[in-house]
Amino acid sequence: MANVLKHLPELEGMELGYIQGILKNMDDEQAGLFAQVYRARRKDSQMVLILALLGFFGFAGLHRFVLGQIGLGILYFFTIGLCWIGTIVDLVNYKSLAYEYNIKIAHETLSMMSSTNSSDTDQNTAPSHEA
């Protein structure tokens, strides 16, 4: 039962609750590893906000590219963020855009950990000569 505040103190709101739900089933060591990988890969919502703001200066859709939504990124870029309207919607909505991306990353991290864990346990069952 790892505490999310100890491992990922920078999280807020919905994301905090979601990650706490993931860490509930982990011991401290696993949670530490998860936190390391997840922190390296997650996108801060402030970055989404700043990139979306660039849409007012002719570079729209960068936030969509960063969040892995290439199609919408192209559409926003070539239409100045759907004539600013799309940019404004995303400015209102930037937190849930980041949240959506981050829980996807959390699931990826989990599946990566489970795949490496299974290989770890395979090694652990074999007699190891490590100190």
Place this chain on the structure above:
Amino acid sequence: MKEIRNILMKLPLELVFWPAALMAIMFIDPSHEHHFTLCPLGLAGIEWCPGCGLGRSMKLLAMGDISASFQMHPLGGFAWAVILYRMFEIIKQLKTKRNYG
């Protein structure tokens, strides 16, 4: 009243915005010379804007006029595909997004 607010809070804004935008596009009359515009560049009196015509292009495509649609804005078909795909993605996420497990 509280229940209604809860339901509204749970709905992703994008899932309201995209269908509303597509509905609005279906009501566009592309033959109008002076159409209603929200475009800040158009309202400022600048003639050329890379985004303008996209809505009319999408409507023309929905009416089946492919060449006119492409002339109005080349990204019309692309926009339909991307926006519909995005709506599909958001609906797919509705179940997993609330909390873990």
